[in-house]
Amino acid sequence: MWYNNILETIGNTPLVRLNTITKDIPATVLAKIETTNPGNSIKDRMALKMIEVAEKNGQLKPGGTIIEGTSGNTGMGLAMAAIIKGYKCIFTTTDKQSKEKVDALRAFGAEVIVCPTNVEPEDPRSYYSVSSRLEREVPNSWKPNQYDNLANSLAHYEQTGPEIWEQTEGKITHLVVGVGTGGTISGAGKYLKEKNPAIKVWGIDTYGSVFKKYKETGILDKNEIYPYITEGIGEDFLPENVNFDVIDLFEKVTDKDAALMTRDIARKEGIFAGNSAGSAVAGLMQLKDQLKEGDLVVVIFHDHGSRYMGKMYNEDWLRERGFLKDEKLTAKSILAKKEKLEIVTVDCEKTIVEAINTMNALNISQIPVTQKGMVVGKLAEGDILRALMENPALKSSPVKEIMSATFPFVDLNTSIDKISALINKENSAVLVEDEQGNFDIITQYDIINAISA
Template sequence: MWYNNILETIGNTPLVRLNKVTRRLKGTILAKIETSNPGNSIKDRMAVKMIEDAEKAGLLKPGGTIIEGTSGNTGMGLAIAAVVKGYRCIFTTTDKQSKEKIDALRAFGAEVIVCPTNVDPEDPRSYYSVSSRLQKEIPNAWKANQYDNPSNSLAHYEQTGPEIWAQTEGKITHLVAGVGTGGTISGAAKYLREQNPEIKVWGIDTYGSVFKKYKETGVFDKNEIYPYITEGIGEDFLPENVNFSLIDIFEKVTDKDAALMTRDLARKEGIFAGNSAGAAVAGLLQLGASIKDDDVVVIIFHDHGSRYMGKMYNEDWLRERGFLEDEKLTARSILKKRGEQAIVTADVAQSVVETFNLMKTLNISQIPVTQQGMVVGKVTESDILSSLLENPMLKSSPVEEIMTKPFPFVDLKTSIDKISSFVNKDTQAVLVEDAYGKINIITQYDIINAISEP
């Protein structure tokens, strides 16, 4: 058996039991792994549905241009379909989206315009507004408008909901999903509720989004809106595809809990999923007390971990945001292991020979060069040797004449892996400013010493 094109492989994704991250919960917890779609996300389903419905309605014509504001996954689905069907794609996205998502869109030939995150949707610079303007300006252009396009929800009513019902043999009691455009949860919930009106539907939201308060009070509160890190869920407006009547409750999850659970899914379940999956599992854990032994909970895992390599799967990124404790050696722990040690510097006005004698006396092989207390360069033994071999007269010249660029600065949370990546034959040390503003130097010897000590 074979498929006529890659679009025919969309859907029929596996349902996999979670065992470790949800071990304290009762019931059976299942993940709908949408990463097996060709674009590695659930958005492939609705992307093709929106295009096919637009073609039938005469809104998208041969040789046309598909325009959309996307966080990456819908764009990927649209881009794949556009390659097969012969359309041009222009996508707008926000500057908070991972580089991997943007690079992936461009890999399929799409044009991507990055817009600022921290502006109102109505602002002409927002990715919503820019996409709408392009749709008006470009001939034969169609905007998918995933937020308000009913084909989004319909795709999940026709595909995702029936798949879940069949895979659980009608035993599903709870549907859990992150809510962004609302199409996934609303479409699947509509179908499942038609089969069993008792099924609970839990939407996962993030702090900085308006959904939870609007569901609970009916009030759209702009004070709820502020920047957040979690990708793929939450909004600062109310998409038409979010059917609040089908969603029983919204649960907010912090950026930190979402990021760490995303990481745990790979480490504890072997599932390489995206940020919204981590948020959904973290949200379920917060709500889990009401789950009973015979309940069957299905969580939507929207997309793939490869889209988040520079973020949730990057330990230095996690540490920089205070999300990760010091499991590995960091600049702070290296300094602690080494103990107090005064940094030696050379002033730019010192002669080369004075600097060399200082290094020889203190038995050090490299030294930062300062000007009025600021680090402006460095000098190593090899710098001095090569300079004097080339011109012996330089020994009485100011050291600034032979200094090279400064050692790189790192912060106290920087991991030993990242520090080691800076250290090479040209850069034998890094500088770090401690909590009191004092500059310290970490040398290759310090790194080796810290690793070898128990």
């Protein structure tokens, strides 16, 4: 048996039991592994459905351009379908999204425009607004608008919901889904509740998003909105695809818990899933007291871990945000083992001769250069030698005329691996900034001393 094109392989994704993370839950917990779709995410389903409905309605015409605001996965599904069907794609996304997602879209030949995250949806710079403007400007274009296009929910009503019902032989008691556009939870949840109204549908939200409070109070509270790191779930507005009547409750999960659970799913279950899976499982664990023996829970694993290699699967990224603390040495622990010495600097307005005298007196080869107390560069023996060989008269000139780029800055949570990588021929040290804005310095000697201590 073979398929006529890659689009025919969308759907029929497996259910896999979780065993280790959920061992303290009396219920059976199954993950719906949507990473087996050809675009490695559940968004393949709704992307194709939106295109098919638009073709049928005459909104999308031959040779047209698909323009959409996307966090990456919907764009992947649209781009894949566009290749098969002969359309062009332009996508807008936010600077919060992982580089891997943007690179993947470009790999499919799509044009990608990255927009700022921390602006209102109505702001002309937002990825919603930019995509709407492009739709008006580009001839023969169509914007799917995954948030308000009900073909999104329809895809999951027709496909995802029936698959889950059949795979669980109608025994499912709870559906747990991270909510972004709302299409998955609303479509699949609607189908399952029609089959059995007793099924509970739980939506996982993130802090900084409006869904939970709106469900509980009917109030869209702008004070609930603030930037968050978690990808793929949460919104600062109410998409039409979110059917609050279908969703029984929302549970909020922190960025930290979502990120660490994403990592745990790979390490403890052997499933390489994305950030929204981490949120969904973390939310389920917060709600575990509402489950009992005999319950059958299905959790949607939306996308693949390869799209988060620079984030949730990067230990330095986790440490820099204070999400991960382990036994590996960090800038903070290296400084704790270091002898406390006053950091010597030279002001950028001092003369080169004065800097030479300071370096000679202290027997040091490099020195940070400051301007009004802020580090703005560094001065090394090599910089001085090259400058004076070319023009000996420069020794009376200010340091700022020959200084080079400053030492790299790191924060207290930066790992010893990253610090070591930053120390090279050009940089004999790194600068560490603490929460108060004060700085210290770490040299290769300090690293060796910390390891051997």
